[in-house]
Amino acid sequence: MELREIEIFLTLAEELHFGRTADRLHVTRARVSQAIKKQERAIGAELFKRTSRTVQLTPIGTQLRDGLSIGYQQIQDALTAATAAGRGITGELGISYSAAWCGNLVLTAADTFRARHPQCVLTIQDSQLGDVLEPLRQGRCDLALIELPIEEPDIAHGPVLFSEPRALVVPAGHPFARRDTVSMEDLAQAPLITITGQPAYFLDHHYPRHTPSGAPVPRGPSTSAWQEVLALVGAGKGVSPTCARAARYYSRPDIAFVPFSDAPLVDYGLVWSATGNTPSVRAFVDTILETAALERP
CATH class of the missing domain: 3.40.190.10 (Periplasmic binding protein-like II)
Incomplete structure (x- = not known):
């Protein structure tokens, strides 16, 4: 069974719907159906019970799902780690924040970042109101989520992440x-x-x-x-x-x-040293942008 076929089987086992599985994997419904039939022929047993309204795992399908899931996740984790290493997303990344609500967003984004880039170690700390740029300039941290505006020639910043009354x-x-x-x-x-x-x-x-x-x-x-x-x-x-x-x-x-x-409104955004635009910094900026978009009402 090829890796793509394993992905199709596990996705269908989760979705229990051929259309949603096809949409999620960006393939046709026929491709999903063909892959499952091929697997069933190779195994010699049905993996799914299909009716016009429902799709359910058979006992053998459940056994296969449970057996494949752990190994597939290990493969995905290994690929993610190798990709991160290839892109330079390794080492340490220091992040500071100026307020508790900024810290909440940073911590949520950090969970996603660590799962994607396990070879990069994050350190997170709060900062003093009057000392948010010096840690960046002195290399004590790499990113800071703070109040804007910040318009300094040696400091870069991303878009506004959120605004507060x-x-x-x-x-x-x-x-x-x-x-x-x-x-x-x-x-x-x-x-x-x-x-x-x-x-x-x-x-x-x-x-x-x-x-x-x-x-x-x-x-x-x-x-x-x-x-x-x-x-x-x-x-x-x-x-x-x-x-x-x-x-x-x-x-x-x-x-x-x-x-x-x-x-x-008070605008909040990420800032970093203009000379510190590393792959790790870019990856965390992308991650927190995704996190902020998901949390936005």
């Missing part, structure tokens, strides 16, 4: 905490806690100096650590914008998350 983190006793929403104009009414270490254009995008009408936004303390942002807000030192989803991950009794009614 914004919220304002405010002290629990602040008047904003009693409101259903806030607006960008409200930023003029409280000190804005910012982060350090990011490019000026990034800070202007996420921590504006003026409201849309031109009113100045007062500056509060700055920090490079997200947990310190929350502590400063909780202590009444100011407010800070974030992704609305943060409320599900970082709830505390001394702060509140109030959605913006008019703020632009």
